[in-house]
Amino acid sequence: MNHHSTIEPSTDARTLAQSHFRTPRLGTPFQPRIDALGLQQDWYNWAGYRAPHSLWDEELEYFAIRSQAALFDISPMTKYRIEGPDAEAYLDRVTLRDVTKLRPGRVHYTAWCDDEGFVLDDGTLFRLSPTRFRLCSQERHLPWLLDSAIGYEVSVEEETEAVAGLALQGPTSFAVLRDAGFAGVERLRVFDLAEFAHDGATVTISRTGFTGDLGYELFVPADKALSLWDRLMAAGELRGIRAIGYTALNRARLEAGLIVANADFTTAEHAIRADRLRMPDEIGLGFMIDPEKGHFNGRRAILEARAKKKLRHVLVGLEIEGNIPAEHAIVYYKKSQEVGLVSAAIWSPMAKRNIALASLQRPYGDAIVDDLWVEIYAMRELQYQKLMKKAKIVPRPFIKLDRRTANPPADF
Amino acid sequence: MKAWDAIVIGGGHNGLVNACYLQRAGLDVLVVEKNDWVGGAATSRELTPGFLYSNCSYVCSLFRPEIMRDLELPRFGLQVISYEGGAVFTRDGDYLANYRDHDAHRREFARFSRRDAEAYDRYSRDVTRQCRFIQPLLMRTAPDPTSFRPRDLGELLYLGRKFAGLTAEEMALTLRFWTMSISDFLDEYFETDVIKANFALSGIIGTALGPMSPGTAYVLLHHYMGEVDGSVGAWGYARGGMGAVTKALAASFRASGGTIRTGAEVDHVLIRNGKARGVVLSGGEEVYGKLVVSNADVKRTFLKLVEEKELPDIFLRRVRNFKIRGSSGKVNIALDSLPEFPALPKDSPVYRADMHFTDSIERMERAYDDWKAGRWSADPFLDMMIPTTLDPTMAPPGKHFMSCFVQYAPPKINGRDWTDADRDGFAESVISQIAQYSPGFRDRIVHMEVRTPREIEAEVGLTEGNIFQGELTFDQLLFNRPVPGYAQYRSPLSGLYMCGSSTHPGGGVMGAPGRNAAAEILRDLAKPTPHMSPAHDVI
Numbered sequence: 004m005n006h007h008s009t010i011e012p013s014t015d016a017r018t019l020a021q022s023h024f025r026t027p028r029l030g031t032p033f034q035p036r037i038d039a040l041g042l043q044q045d046w047y048n049w050a051g052y053r054a055p056h057s058l059w060d061e062e063l064e065y066f067a068i069r070s071q072a073a074l075f076d077i078s079p080m081t082k083y084r085i086e087g088p089d090a091e092a093y094l095d096r097v098t099l100r101d102v103t104k105l106r107p108g109r110v111h112y113t114a115w116c117d118d119e120g121f122v123l124d125d126g127t128l129f130r131l132s133p134t135r136f137r138l139c140s141q142e143r144h145l146p147w148l149l150d151s152a153i154g155y156e157v158s159v160e161e162e163t164e165a166v167a168g169l170a171l172q173g174p175t176s177f178a179v180l181r182d183a184g185f186a187g188v189e190r191l192r193v194f195d196l197a198e199f200a201h202d203g204a205t206v207t208i209s210r211t212g213f214t215g216d217l218g219y220e221l222f223v224p225a226d227k228a229l230s231l232w233d234r235l236m237a238a239g240e241l242r243g244i245r246a247i248g249y250t251a252l253n254r255a256r257l258e259a260g261l262i263v264a265n266a267d268f269t270t271a272e273h274a275i276r277a278d279r280l281r282m283p284d285e286i287g288l289g290f291m292i293d294p295e296k297g298h299f300n301g302r303r304a305i306l307e308a309r310a311k312k313k314l315r316h317v318l319v320g321l322e323i324e325g326n327i328p329a330e331h332a333i334v335y336y337k338k339s340q341e342v343g344l345v346s347a348a349i350w351s352p353m354a355k356r357n358i359a360l361a362s363l364q365r366p367y368g369d370a371i372v373d374d375l376w377v378e379i380y381a382m383r384e385l386q387y388q389k390l391m392k393k394a395k396i397v398p399r400p401f402i403k404l405d406r407r408t409a410n411p412p413a414d415f
Numbered sequence: 416m417k418a419w420d421a422i423v424i425g426g427g428h429n430g431l432v433n434a435c436y437l438q439r440a441g442l443d444v445l446v447v448e449k450n451d452w453v454g455g456a457a458t459s460r461e462l463t464p465g466f467l468y469s470n471c472s473y474v475c476s477l478f479r480p481e482i483m484r485d486l487e488l489p490r491f492g493l494q495v496i497s498y499e500g501g502a503v504f505t506r507d508g509d510y511l512a513n514y515r516d517h518d519a520h521r522r523e524f525a526r527f528s529r530r531d532a533e534a535y536d537r538y539s540r541d542v543t544r545q546c547r548f549i550q551p552l553l554m555r556t557a558p559d560p561t562s563f564r565p566r567d568l569g570e571l572l573y574l575g576r577k578f579a580g581l582t583a584e585e586m587a588l589t590l591r592f593w594t595m596s597i598s599d600f601l602d603e604y605f606e607t608d609v610i611k612a613n614f615a616l617s618g619i620i621g622t623a624l625g626p627m628s629p630g631t632a633y634v635l636l637h638h639y640m641g642e643v644d645g646s647v648g649a650w651g652y653a654r655g656g657m658g659a660v661t662k663a664l665a666a667s668f669r670a671s672g673g674t675i676r677t678g679a680e681v682d683h684v685l686i687r688n689g690k691a692r693g694v695v696l697s698g699g700e701e702v703y704g705k706l707v708v709s710n711a712d713v714k715r716t717f718l719k720l721v722e723e724k725e726l727p728d729i730f731l732r733r734v735r736n737f738k739i740r741g742s743s744g745k746v747n748i749a750l751d752s753l754p755e756f757p758a759l760p761k762d763s764p765v766y767r768a769d770m771h772f773t774d775s776i777e778r779m780e781r782a783y784d785d786w787k788a789g790r791w792s793a794d795p796f797l798d799m800m801i802p803t804t805l806d807p808t809m810a811p812p813g814k815h816f817m818s819c820f821v822q823y824a825p826p827k828i829n830g831r832d833w834t835d836a837d838r839d840g841f842a843e844s845v846i847s848q849i850a851q852y853s854p855g856f857r858d859r860i861v862h863m864e865v866r867t868p869r870e871i872e873a874e875v876g877l878t879e880g881n882i883f884q885g886e887l888t889f890d891q892l893l894f895n896r897p898v899p900g901y902a903q904y905r906s907p908l909s910g911l912y913m914c915g916s917s918t919h920p921g922g923g924v925m926g927a928p929g930r931n932a933a934a935e936i937l938r939d940l941a942k943p944t945p946h947m948s949p950a951h952d953v954i
């Protein structure tokens with residue numbers, strides 16, 4: 004090595020990307036529109052993106068979901084493009100649910116585990132064609148997905164930045180799409196997807212969402228994001244369309260009884276403490292496990308835990324007396340023995356009930372379901388009002404809306 | 416003639432921590448330090464007007480917060496400031512940075528490999544798990560596995576329980592981790608050379624091993640288990656240089672009534688009837704003490720300061736064989752302006768972080784080959800930083816202090832002693848490497864302090880210039896540090912204790928050896944220790 008020459012800075016694409024350090028919170032492809040509507044300037048960090056907690060009023064944003072149509076930017080969600088002749092077999096091996104039963108043009112909610120049966124993440128799997136899939140999740144898994152691909156004829160590519168995503172949710176969401184000119188969208192049943200023309204490109208629309216309401220998700224190449232936003236906003240003007248932030252969405256998802264990775268459970272690659280790891284049966288995802296399908300990651304450990312009754316936790320829905328949300332409250336048996344923790348809680352405007360998700364230590368929540376209590380510490384003007392409230396285990400979702408599944412979808 | 420309650424040989428940070436705890440327990444303590452200043456390898460001196468160096472150690476993370484608090488070090492001026500991650504410059508004119516922001520960090524890695532970018536979380540989870548295993552052991556005396564005292568059995572049980580608390584997979588991982596090479600460990604997570612080199616450096620710093628040598632994964636852990644104000648793994652600058660740590664310790668010690676004599680070299684320990692009675696200074700002066708604590712490394716203490724005939728054979732043999740090979744040097748530079756690095760954007764936070772030029776494990780290993788052959792590395796590994804970008808107290812405005820930790824430098828050159836010409840050649844290897852990435856660098860140099868293992872040994876007294884007072888390999892850790900049977904700060908001689916980095920939990924500016932030794936001494940004296948906080952919880 005020559006010690007006397009100097010090294011010149013390089014100018015290739017990799018070097019040009021250096022400048023990212025100036026924007027640790029990236030904008031999504033929709034950012035110009037969202038910034039214009041973000042009156043509250045109430046941002047949070049969603050996987051490295053600047054995302055709104057609330058745009059104009061978090062309460063009213065929630066009601067936009069339940070009464071009109073709400074537009075929520077889901078671009079920061081991690082997306083992988085999985086393609087190849089073995090894509091189906093590969094995904095069947097990696098994820099819990101039976102991918103051979105997922106037809107092209109369909110979506111399912113699934114999860115995947117490490118070899119010890121602990122949940123790495125949950126997410127949605129879109130089958131775009133017989134050999135092409137999109138996997139969406141909260142966390143990132145490229146090394147896991149690539150290592151698992153050894154021996155399969157399949158390619159796995161991370162496409163988070165290349166693909167923009169929108170959720171359009173609420174009773175008028177169908178009418179908005181129809182009025183925007185997406186002909187044939189009325190044929191989409193829940194968990195169906197189809198491709199539509201948009202601005203010289205293709206938008207994938209699925210009848211899916213995170214609200215328990217009538218709703219759709221739209222994926223489009225990043226450079227067509229703004230024209231898609233404008234198209235929906237224009238069509239939705241007379242249908243009360245509003246952009247919303249995460250706080251409103253979070254209420255809706257809780258009413259729908261849906262869980263969030265690293266909020267309601269800790270994903271295996273982030274769990275530093277070994278006792279925080281969770282098997283699917285411990286976070287309410289046992290229904291995904293199909294012992295009849297072929298081998299899948301974690302199968303042996305999961306079946307053994309079931310057989311030997313080694314499952315130590317259970318995730319339940321709770322209805323709590325009163326109307327004070329029990330967020331992060333401790334759950335007690337007979338008001339004295341600590342048996343679990345509430346991970347999320349709200350007063351549900353739709354159910355008019357005080358609802359919560361909680362993780363309990365079996366047999367509580369499993370064999371023993373009576374005499375459960377939560378201790379709520381409500382801070383009021385610098386004093387904790389401590390309340391011991393009765394909690395009842397109830398099935399999820401906490402609300403069921405007929406309009407979510409109605410066919411054809413109603414106008415409002 | 417006055418007999419002190421305790422005499423501490425050496426005013427390194429561990430000697431001072433030890434002295435502080437003993438003094439605060441009501442003992443009358445004297446510290447004798449051979450240099451005209453205190454601090455040992457944690458010292459800051461002004462060698463050219465206006466510039467303060469961190470002459471040896473230069474960054475702080477390991478120093479236990481419990482000790483800072485017990486000894487009221489903030490009151491005596493200690494402030495530790497966190498800094499941004501760092502960067503490795505690559506030979507193609509780019510660099511790989513480490514940013515504190517999680518997503519910036521991921522995007523930076525993704526410039527080189529999307530896969531490696533997403534592998535970081537699992538890597539960091541696994542290293543954090545290992546840190547959590549070791550952290551609680553730092554502030555405890557290691558058990559003696561050959562003893563059947565209830566206390567040792569209790570400690571062994573504690574260790575066993577901690578180990579048993581791991582899952583089978585974690586247990587296997589822990590055992591592998593403590594013995595494998597950093598290169599092999601990183602191969603399990605990453606595929607990109609520069610990304611591996613970026614992490615591997617923590618596995619070789621201060622170590623006479625290469626990144627491919629077994630045992631270097633643990634060394635990485637040793638550099639991750641510290642914290643800055645609860646942020647585990649973070650490193651910071653002591654404001655005013657690393658000497659601020661020992662300045663604050665000395666002030667705290669004096670404020671509690673302790674006495675320090677600088678310029679007082681101990682020639683040997685005074686021993687009568689197998690018991691230490693004091694020390695004899697190099698001028699012949701005898702100073703008496705009821706007990707003597709040595710902050711010097713275990714070789715210096717037992718091979719130079721104690722007569723061989725006073726010590727048992729096996730102990731002596733093990734001390735002679737204690738591995739303490741020097742591997743590093745230091746170049747401290749005063750600069751009249753901030754150097755430019757054309758590869759770095761001008762507003763990059765990396766200027767305020769640590770910089771490296773070794774962009775592959777292979778290059779690190781080749782640098783180590785030179786060490787094995789008895790030469791300084793022709794293409795050395797540098798850990799370089801400019802603390803004055805964050806600390807305004809070390810140089811006049813606009814001027815800078817640059818600290819370069821350099822590896823590898825052997826204790827001897829081809830079996831003979833270092834000469835001044837060797838030292839200059841060593842310095843040139845460093846300057847020319849920096850100048851390759853920073854045009855005009857030489858012209859900015861105002862003053863330079865070059866320290867090979869020769870200078871480090873002569874000044875700090877670190878045998879062979881080993882920065883940790885003994886290598887951090889598994890055979891020399893926990894209950895085997897420094898040697899089996901003597902891991903509890905006591906020695907074969909009654910009244911003679913050890914408190915330096917040669918003892919558990921080892922080197923670095925940590926203070927734990929000094930504190931743990933004080934706890935053992937006070938236990939022998941049956942003195943209560945309400946002034947000693949228990950280790951912070953690891954939850």
Ligand SMILES: Cc1cc2nc3c(=O)[nH]c(=O)nc-3n(C[C@H](O)[C@H](O)[C@H](O)COP(=O)(O)OP(=O)(O)OC[C@H]3O[C@@H](n4cnc5c(N)ncnc54)[C@H](O)[C@@H]3O)c2cc1C
Pocket residue numbers: 424425426427428429430447448449450453454455456457470471472473474475476477679680681682710711712715720743744745820871874875876877880881882883884914915916917922923924925
């Ligand atoms: C170049 C270099 C860079 C380093 N960088 C870092 C870093 O950035 N961060 C970090 O945490 N650690 C670093 N270290 C390691 C760390 O500095 C040392 O492990 C630590 O300071 C040792 O402290 P100590 O008190 O145990 O011993 P020492 O600091 O070695 O103290 C021993 C003292 O005893 C004195 N002494 C010896 N013999 C006699 C005698 N006969 N009579 C009287 N006095 C005597 C010595 O003068 C010295 O003051 C570095 C070390 C070196 C050498």
